[in-house]
Amino acid sequence: MQQEVIVAGFGGQGVLLTGQLLAYAGLLEGKHVAWIPSYGPEMRGGTANCSVIISDQNIGSPLVEEPGAVLVFNQPSLEKFAKRVRSGGILLINSSIVTGEVKRQDIQVYRVPASQIAAQLGNDRVANMVLLGAYLELTGAVSTESVLKALAKVLSKGKSGLLEINRKAAEMGALAVRRSAAAEA
Amino acid sequence: MKVLMKGNEAIGEAAIRAGCRCFFGYPITPQTELPEYLAKRLPEAGGVFLQAESEIAAINMVYGAAGAGARVMTSSSSPGISLKLEGISYLAASELPCVIVNIMRGGPGLGGIQPSQSDYFQATKGGGHGDYRMIVLAPASVQELADLTAEAFELADKYRNPVMLLGDGILGQMMEAVSFRPRTALPAQDKTWATTGCRGRARNVINSLYLDPEKLERHNRHLQEKFRQMAENEVRSETYRTEDAEIVVVAFGTAARIARTAVDSARMQGIRAGLVRPVTLWPFPDQAIKSVLASCRALLTVEMNAGQMVEDVRLAVAGARPVHFYGRTGGMVPSATEILREIQNIAGVAYGASVS
Numbered sequence: 351m352q353q354e355v356i357v358a359g360f361g362g363q364g365v366l367l368t369g370q371l372l373a374y375a376g377l378l379e380g381k382h383v384a385w386i387p388s389y390g391p392e393m394r395g396g397t398a399n400c401s402v403i404i405s406d407q408n409i410g411s412p413l414v415e416e417p418g419a420v421l422v423f424n425q426p427s428l429e430k431f432a433k434r435v436r437s438g439g440i441l442l443i444n445s446s447i448v449t450g451e452v453k454r455q456d457i458q459v460y461r462v463p464a465s466q467i468a469a470q471l472g473n474d475r476v477a478n479m480v481l482l483g484a485y486l487e488l489t490g491a492v493s494t495e496s497v498l499k500a501l502a503k504v505l506s507k508g509k510s511g512l513l514e515i516n517r518k519a520a521e522m523g524a525l526a527v528r529r530s531a532a533a534e535a
Numbered sequence: 536m537k538v539l540m541k542g543n544e545a546i547g548e549a550a551i552r553a554g555c556r557c558f559f560g561y562p563i564t565p566q567t568e569l570p571e572y573l574a575k576r577l578p579e580a581g582g583v584f585l586q587a588e589s590e591i592a593a594i595n596m597v598y599g600a601a602g603a604g605a606r607v608m609t610s611s612s613s614p615g616i617s618l619k620l621e622g623i624s625y626l627a628a629s630e631l632p633c634v635i636v637n638i639m640r641g642g643p644g645l646g647g648i649q650p651s652q653s654d655y656f657q658a659t660k661g662g663g664h665g666d667y668r669m670i671v672l673a674p675a676s677v678q679e680l681a682d683l684t685a686e687a688f689e690l691a692d693k694y695r696n697p698v699m700l701l702g703d704g705i706l707g708q709m710m711e712a713v714s715f716r717p718r719t720a721l722p723a724q725d726k727t728w729a730t731t732g733c734r735g736r737a738r739n740v741i742n743s744l745y746l747d748p749e750k751l752e753r754h755n756r757h758l759q760e761k762f763r764q765m766a767e768n769e770v771r772s773e774t775y776r777t778e779d780a781e782i783v784v785v786a787f788g789t790a791a792r793i794a795r796t797a798v799d800s801a802r803m804q805g806i807r808a809g810l811v812r813p814v815t816l817w818p819f820p821d822q823a824i825k826s827v828l829a830s831c832r833a834l835l836t837v838e839m840n841a842g843q844m845v846e847d848v849r850l851a852v853a854g855a856r857p858v859h860f861y862g863r864t865g866g867m868v869p870s871a872t873e874i875l876r877e878i879q880n881i882a883g884v885a886y887g888a889s890v891s
Contacts, residue, residue, distance in 0.1 A: 370710065374539050377712050383539070385710040389565060390648060410796035411871045412709055412789075 351406050353491040354414045357478075358399035358431050359423025359444075364478035367504070368421065369400035372482065374500035375492040376404035384412035397426050404491055419489060421481050423464075425450055432457075440488055442481050442527075460484060462526045468519060473512075476519035483523030494520050537712040542677045542702065543568035545713045546636060547576060549684035550608050552715050555634070556582035557607040559596035561589055563615045564648040565704035566638035570610065590615045594622030594635075601631035602741045604729030606688055610636035612704075613654050614645055616662075623697055624663030627758070628743035630728075632691035634684070635669075636700045638707040641866035649866025650704030652788060655843035658701050659817040666755060668762040669697045670769055671816040673787040677711035683814075685716075694765055695728070701816060703839065705789045705868065765818060772820035773812045776802065777827045780809025782878050785824065785848050786837040787813050790869065794837050797874035806882045816844065821851040828855055833881050835859045837874055839867075 355372065359365040366387050373385040387400045401414035419440040420431045428443065428450050435441050437456045446465035464480035486494050498517055505512060540548070547569050550558070558577055560570045570586065577584040583600075587593035593609050600607040611619060616637045626633060637658065641651040658671045670690050672683045680702060687698040730739050745751035775795055777783060782801070786794040791812040801808035811827060813820045824834075833856055836845040845860045852858050861877045863869045 370539070373710060377537060377539050383710075383712060385539070386705060387708055389704070389708050409711075409792075410799060411793040412705065412711070413793060413868060413870070415870050415872060 352409075353404040353419075353489060354401070354417050354436075355419045355421065355485070355491070356399055356401050356414055356417045356431055356434070357421045357423075358397070358427035361394050361396050361398040363398075363423045364475065365398045365423060366400050368478040368482050369402045371497050371500045371504070372402045372404065372492065374503070375496035376402075378496045378499055379492055381405060381492075382407060382409050384409050386412055386414075397424065397430075399427065399431070419485055421485055422448055423478070423481070424448060428452070440485070442484055442488075444477060444481055446477070458488075460488070460527050460530060462523060464523065467522045467526065471515055471518055471522065473515055476516055479516045479519035480523035480526070483520030484527040485523075486520065487524035487527050494524070537714045539710050540677060540713050541568055541708060541710050542680045543638065543707040544572045545677050545681045546610070546684045546700065547572035549681040549715060550634070550688070551576055551580050551582070552717075553606065553685040553688040555606045555608050555688060556580065557597075557600040557605045558583070558609065559585050559587050559593040559600070559607070560609050560611065561587050561593050561615060563612045565640055565650070565707050566610050566612045566636065568707070569636065569638070590618035591622065594619040594626075597633050597635075598622060598626055598629070598631060601626065601633045602629070602730050604726040604731055606632075606692075608634040608636065608688075610638070612638050612640045612648075613642050613651070614640075616654065616657065620657075620663035622663075623669070624665050624667060625743050626697045627663075627667035627669060628665060628754075629741050630695040630758075631697070631741065632688075632695050633697050634687045634691055634700060635697055636684075637702070639701065639703045641864065647866045648704065650706075650789060650868060651839050651864070651866055652703055652790060653840035653843070653864065654701070655816060655838070655840060658699050659819070659847075667758065668765065668817060669699055670694075670765055670818070671699045671701050672771075673701050673814060673816050674706065675788050675791050675812065677706070677709065677713045679814075680706060681713050681715055690769060692726075694761055696761065696765070701788070703789050704866075769815060770818045770820050770822070771814035772823040773814060774823060774827065775810040775812065777809030777811060777830075779807055779830050780827060781807040781830060781832045782809070782835060782881055783824075783827050783831045783833075784808065784810045784835045784837055784874070784878065785813070785844070786810065787816060787844065790837050790839050793869060793871050794874055796871040797878060800871065800875045801878045801882070804879075806878060808878050808882075813844070819847045819851065824848060824851040828852065831856060833857045833859060835861060835874075835877055835881055837869055837877075838862045839869065840864060
């Protein structure tokens with residue numbers, strides 16, 4: 351199995367960190383991982399994205415051509431990446447911020463009000479974790495526990511209190527896509 | 536234990552573990568995380584990190600530190616390496632060991648900041664003036680960046696010569712799992728040639744100026760003998776699925792990683808494809824390429840440049856087989872799909888020919 355995912359949004363939304371947590375979680379589960387950030391003459395508020403590969407085998411090309419899933423946190427990223435999702439793949443949209451249409455019929459589109467859910471939890475900065483939780487629910491790429499373990503390693507000592515809200519955010523994200531799947535069925 | 540690290544940071548950590556205690560450099564994308572990492576870690580390890588006023592200053596500080604027997608490194612990206620070339624020629628002429636890292640970006644000129652392999656000629660064919668050679672190591676993963684960094688210091692000391700680690704923006708920026716294997720570093724006191732203060736012993740001289748042409752030719756002969764030994768002993772390469780390969784792709788670094796995926800895809804379509812990945816670009820692995828020719832009908836060199844290593848592949852093949860080329864330039868990276876299409880074309884799939 352090889353999971354290929356792109357996370358895209360504005361700089362400052364935790365886009366690069368979300369990808370890193372996913373890669374780190376894969377590593378903790380003994381898988382092969384590669385994480386590549388977009389890098390360029392970018393600034394806070396500009397667009398940022400990263401690609402992550404999690405694989406049972408040695409990773410050949412570390413680049414993601416046709417992602418199996420894309421997590422979209424802003425409008426420009428929707429325009430840029432919706433067309434690259436592999437046929438049958440997953441497009442996860444933070445619908446609190448991104449309202450644009452998706453014309454493709456051959457992919458699964460999930461709209462999760464991630465920023466709204468995060469705000470209800472009391473910290474709008476965990477919107478990334480809401481969408482990541484939804485992604486994990488849909489793909490089982492890694493376990494939520496591994497992601498939280500990775501987060502615990504990344505967080506500085508004074509901030510370990512943030513773990514709980516991140517756990518809740520991931521759960522709410524998972525719940526949101528479970529509900530939408532149930533509604534369709 | 537494996538940790539998740541950026542390629543640039545892994546080079547820094549591997550350098551410290553290899554006993555490097557001096558770094559002189561100047562920031563440039565896409566390698567700046569390396570000096571950033573060392574700025575923090577080297578002082579903790581009792582070393583010296585210095586951001587020089589320019590690349591030219593940095594390489595000459597490397598000359599000084601290497602002359603004093605220190606394990607020393609500098610790093611830059613393409614335009615910055617061009618600035619260092621005069622110093623690299625001096626280091627080779629004066630037989631000073633050091634490690635130079637080039638995390639390549641698109642050129643020529645100031646170019647861009649996206650990944651490229653367009654400094655192959657510069658790295659392997661001299662770059663600076665005069666008859667000199669240096670070992671050029673081309674890693675293809677974050678793990679190999681760490682391993683070859685450690686090896687680079689050992690090779691530099693072994694031959695008293697600069698060694699270049701040649702990566703690209705993707706390798707520098709990407710995060711992969713890496714573990715640092717313990718290695719033993721040569722103790723500094725073995726460098727009996729170093730200028731460390733001559734009380735109690737004869738004076739050591741580090742110099743690259745020989746105004747007497749007879750003496751300069753003698754020095755050149757000595758250097759050439761050393762380069763010959765490097766060429767004989769230090770060739771490294773890797774082959775992948777070449778045993779029965781009809782189409783052999785030759786690629787290094789990031790391009791080789793992408794080519795490996797294309798080779799797997801070709802195999803799934805029944806095309807017998809394989810890959811030769813030079814790990815040392817100089818000395819170039821001629822033998823590894825010659826050894827796959829028996830089953831091979833044609834070769835395809837893939838590079839992130841307009842065609843540089845392909846010249847060395849053609850020299851190794853010496854006209855025995857056709858050598859094709861596919862490359863992207865300016866920071867564009869060839870995709871596995873593009874490489875697969877090239878393999879298919881060469882295999883004749885596009886024309887309906889049998890490839891069984």
